[in-house]
Amino acid sequence: xxxxTQTPKFRILKIGQSMTLQCTQDMNxxxxxxxxxxxxMGLKLIYYSVGAGITDKGEVPNxxxxxRSTTEDFPLRLELAAPSQTSxxxxxxxxxxxxxxxxxxxxxxxxxxxxx
Amino acid sequence: xxxxxxxQTEISVVEKEDVTLDCVYETRDTTYYLFWYKQPPSGELVFxxxxxxxxxxxxISGRYSxxxxxxxxxxxxxxxxxxxxxxxxxxxALSEAYQGGKLIFGQGTELSVKP
Numbered sequence: 173x174x175x176x177t178q179t180p181k182f183r184i185l186k187i188g189q190s191m192t193l194q195c196t197q198d199m200n201x202x203x204x205x206x207x208x209x210x211x212x213m214g215l216k217l218i219y220y221s222v223g224a225g226i227t228d229k230g231e232v233p234n235x236x237x238x239x240r241s242t243t244e245d246f247p248l249r250l251e252l253a254a255p256s257q258t259s260x261x262x263x264x265x266x267x268x269x270x271x272x273x274x275x276x277x278x279x280x281x282x283x284x285x286x287x288x
Numbered sequence: 289x290x291x292x293x294x295x296q297t298e299i300s301v302v303e304k305e306d307v308t309l310d311c312v313y314e315t316r317d318t319t320y321y322l323f324w325y326k327q328p329p330s331g332e333l334v335f336x337x338x339x340x341x342x343x344x345x346x347x348i349s350g351r352y353s354x355x356x357x358x359x360x361x362x363x364x365x366x367x368x369x370x371x372x373x374x375x376x377x378x379x380x381a382l383s384e385a386y387q388g389g390k391l392i393f394g395q396g397t398e399l400s401v402k403p
Contacts, residue, residue, distance in 0.1 A: 203389045214292075214379055214393035222388045230390065262333065266389045276323075277391060279333040 174198050178263050178280035185253040185287045193248040193283050195263030203266045204246040205230075205277070206238065208259040215262060221246055222268075253287045260284050290315045292382050294394035301370055302402050309365040309397045311380030317341075319385035322356065322363045327377040327396070336378075339363065370401045 176197045185191055197204065202223045207215040207230075217230030221240040235257060237249040246265075250257060266277040291314040301307045313322065324336040337347065339356055347354045351368045367374055377398045381391040 205390070207391075207393075212297075212395070214294075214395045215391070216393070217390055220388055220390055228388070260331070264333075264391075268389065275389070276335045276338055277389065278335075282331050 176263055176265055176278050176280040178261075178283050180283060181281065182284050183286070185250070185285065187253060187255065187287060189253050190249070190251050191253070193250070193261055193263070193285075195246045195248065195280060196244050197246075197263075197265040197278070198244065199265060199267075199278065200243060201265035201267045201278075202243065203268060203277075204240065205264045205266075206236070206246070206248045207262045207264065208232065209262060209282075210259050218248065218261075250285075255287050258285060258287045290382055290384060290392045292380050292392055292394035294378075294380055294397050296397045297395070298398045298400070300400045300402065303372060304369050305401075306366060306368050307370050307399065307401075309367075309378050309380075309399065311363045311365065311394060313361050313363065313380070313382045315382060315384055317384045321383040321385075323381040323383065323391065324354070324363075324365050325379045325381065327379065329376070333379075336365075367399075370399075372401050372403055375399060375401045 179194045205220045206218040209215045216232050219238040221227045227238050261283045263280040264277040293312045320341045322339045326334040353366045355364045377396045379396045380394045
């Protein structure tokens with residue numbers, strides 16, 4: 173199994189450009205997430221989805237958009253890139269466990285994005 | 289509000305020493321889940337353990353052990369006889385029930401194990 177696959181691994185954007193970070197998982201997980209990790213910090217949730225067609229904002233959603241048209245794919249769109257969006261982005265997936273809590277989350281390898 | 293605090297930003301030990309990484313959490317829910325993840329220098333996130341709020345049994349897995357105490361809202365992680373390969377950033381995280389499995393992460397503890 174490939175698990176969670178993110179592309180690209182690295183990207184440099186100029187201020188004002190747009191891009192889409194791709195994420196796909198082959199574990200049939202219903203939950204998917206996008207986190208960002210700034211240097212020396214923990215991960216912060218950008219957006220998440222509990223199933224195809226359902227998305228919701230996390231802690232830091234400004235400047236980003238998502239869609240979830242299939243169970244497998246959860247792309248993250250950056251519009252009008254800004255230096256504050258320089259970060260490492262992680263996509264993750266899990267499935268709903270007993271008691272309504274998520275189970276172990278599987279993470280992609282990360283995308284290192286620099287906005288200059 | 290939910291919050292996870294890892295007060296130790298960096299810890300440095302010599303190989304074979306025991307080391308404990310602290311994690312304190314805040315939540316109003318009675319049903320929640322606690323996690324530890326490891327992030328080695330290569331950058332990926334590796335799952336270590338998941339514990340639900342109704343299970344306060346300590347857990348041991350090889351050189352790793354976890355101490356969950358609801359009375360102090362803590363979920364500490366101990367590595368016994370540390371090795372250089374344990375060098376990594378360790379994250380504690382909290383997930384509340386019926387919240388889509390969202391993880392609230394602490395800021396991480398960078399562990400450096402020197403030979």
